[in-house]
Amino acid sequence: MYYFYLGFEKQTDSFNSMMVSLEGTVVKEEMEEIIEKKIVLYPFTVVRYSNGKTFYSLKLEDRNNWVKAIRDSVGCYNLYDYYETHDIIGKGKFGVVRKAIHKKTMKLVAIKIMKKTAMKQEDLELIRREIEILKICQHPNIVRLLDIFENACYIFLVLENLAGGDLFSFLEIRKFNISEQRAAAIIYSLLLALQYLHSYGIAHRDLKPENILMVDGTAESDVKIADFGLSKIIAPEEKSIEPFGTLSYVAPEVLKQEPYDKRVDLWSLGVISYLLISSTMPFDSDNNSEIGKMVLERIPNYQVGKWVTASEEAKDFTKSMNLYRTVS
Numbered sequence: 001m002y003y004f005y006l007g008f009e010k011q012t013d014s015f016n017s018m019m020v021s022l023e024g025t026v027v028k029e030e031m032e033e034i035i036e037k038k039i040v041l042y043p044f045t046v047v048r049y050s051n052g053k054t055f056y057s058l059k060l061e062d063r064n065n066w067v068k069a070i071r072d073s074v075g076c077y078n079l080y081d082y083y084e085t086h087d088i089i090g091k092g093k094f095g096v097v098r099k100a101i102h103k104k105t106m107k108l109v110a111i112k113i114m115k116k117t118a119m120k121q122e123d124l125e126l127i128r129r130e131i132e133i134l135k136i137c138q139h140p141n142i143v144r145l146l147d148i149f150e151n152a153c154y155i156f157l158v159l160e161n162l163a164g165g166d167l168f169s170f171l172e173i174r175k176f177n178i179s180e181q182r183a184a185a186i187i188y189s190l191l192l193a194l195q196y197l198h199s200y201g202i203a204h205r206d207l208k209p210e211n212i213l214m215v216d217g218t219a220e221s222d223v224k225i226a227d228f229g230l231s232k233i234i235a236p237e238e239k240s241i242e243p244f245g246t247l248s249y250v251a252p253e254v255l256k257q258e259p260y261d262k263r264v265d266l267w268s269l270g271v272i273s274y275l276l277i278s279s280t281m282p283f284d285s286d287n288n289s290e291i292g293k294m295v296l297e298r299i300p301n302y303q304v305g306k307w308v309t310a311s312e313e314a315k316d317f318t319k320s321m322n323l324y325r326t327v328s
Contacts, residue, residue, distance in 0.1 A: 026150050027070045029063070030054065046070065047152050079149040079156045085111060094118050094127075095154075099161065109146060112157040127155060130228045133202055141193035143213060143226040164214025164221045167272075171209065176279040180314055183276035186223055187317070190269055193225045198262045203240070206230040207268035208249045209275070234261055248283055251322070252296050263322075270321025277314050278306045282323060299324060 030043040033056075041056045042063035057063035083100045090097035095114040102109060114127060134145035134157070147158035164170065167186070171178070190212070197204060204211075204225065211227040230244040239259030245251070251267035253260040274282045282300035285291045300323050301307070302315050318324075 025070070026152055027067050028152050029067060032060075045152070052152070078151075079111070079158075082147075083109070083111065083158070094123065100158075108161045110159045110161045112159060114155045114157075115153060116155060117153055126229055130231065131155075131157065133228045133231050133233065136200055136202070137197070137228075139193055139196045141189045141222065141224050142196065143224045159226075162213040162215055162224060162226075164217045166210050167212040167214065167223060168209035170214050170221075171275075176275070178276065180277060180310060182220075183273070184314070185220075186276060187269070187273050189223050190225065190272070194265055194269065197225075198265070201233045201235055201262070202228075202231055203234050203262040204228065204231050204265050204268075205242075205244045206246055206249075207265050207272070208246050209272060212272075247288055247291050247295075248281060250295065255292055255295060266321050267323070270318055270323040273314075273318045273321060274300060274323060277310055277318065280305060 026047050028045050028047070030045055033041045033043060035041060039058075041058065042060050043054050043056050044063055044067050045052045045054045055066070057066065082104070083102055085098045085100045087099050088096045089099050089110065092112070092114070095112070095118075097110055097112050100109050100111045101107070116124065119127070131145070131148060134143075138144070143162065144160045145157060146160060149156040149158070190207075194204070194207075206227065206229070207225070211225065213224050213226045214221040215224060232240060232242070234240055239261055241257060241259055243254060243257060245254050245264070245268070249268040249271045251260065251264040254264055271282055274280075283291050283294040283298060285294065300318075302310075302319070302324075307315065
């Protein structure tokens with residue numbers, strides 16, 4: 001944690017009157033201000049989250065030294081000094097994802113660009129949480145955060161470039177028809193990633209094909225879990241009641257607003273497993289209310305379609321993710 005000590009209230013003071021935490025801080029130079037036609041002030045603004053405070057220097061050199069010192073302390077640098085951005089490859093609630101190239105190494109990356117001015121305070125807190133979780137994650141089946149940049153208006157997350165698109169698009173191209181062996185390989189990779197996340201107390205809370213990325217464009221590409229915007233670290237004895245998730249993949253306890261833990265991800269994985277093996281969803285309707293009712297009341301059918309020829313191991317695994325349960 002870094003702190004910024006600023007000045008004294010009076011000349012007779014023996015201690016600093018103000019201490020500003022630099023966590024989540026950016027700094028920017030402001031236009032010079034002229035007072036009484038002869039005194040020139042050189043302002044800079046320190047912005048922490050959505051709150052900013054402006055400070056003044058009588059010398060341009062002093063102002064520049066302050067700005068440099070603060071930026072060096074918090075790692076606040078200009079993205080465009082390091083990366084050359086290119087086409088938009090994705091869109092989100094608060095911005096876009098662009099393909100980019102590191103100017104020095106020529107490495108291809110993906111940069112998630114989020115506009116802070118479009119966010120509420122709670123949205124910013126979720127982004128901060130996502131960043132902290134991505135900093136923890138170092139697993140071959142989880143997307144890697146390579147760098148972070150921030151200024152007064154934007155947050156930039158530099159992520160590894162995954163060229164294969166998301167799992168839903170991968171399945172859609174193949175008309176949702178893949179072999180059980182291929183499905184097993186994908187599920188195994190996801191299990192390894194979830195085991196890693198849960199060992200750190202991290203619940204993803206929005207596991208679905210759109211949030212699973214293919215490493216490359218080949219038919220045998222491995223997968224990586226992405227988009228931790230709704231994720232949360234849940235302690236061993238802790239429960240959450242936040243109603244996060246995507247309806248067709250969300251666990252019943254979330255819909256019922258009951259306390260839940262990391263195991264809600266296993267329910268979501270069970271739904272994905274059902275889809276990969278059978279090419280159909282276990283809970284599917286054009287009506288959201290009907291989907292919610294199915295999740296709460298329906299036991300998926302394992303006697304239809306591709307399930308008739310599926311292995312017993314595939315059935316047992318998918319059922320073990322709580323999709324086969326006694327409905328109260």
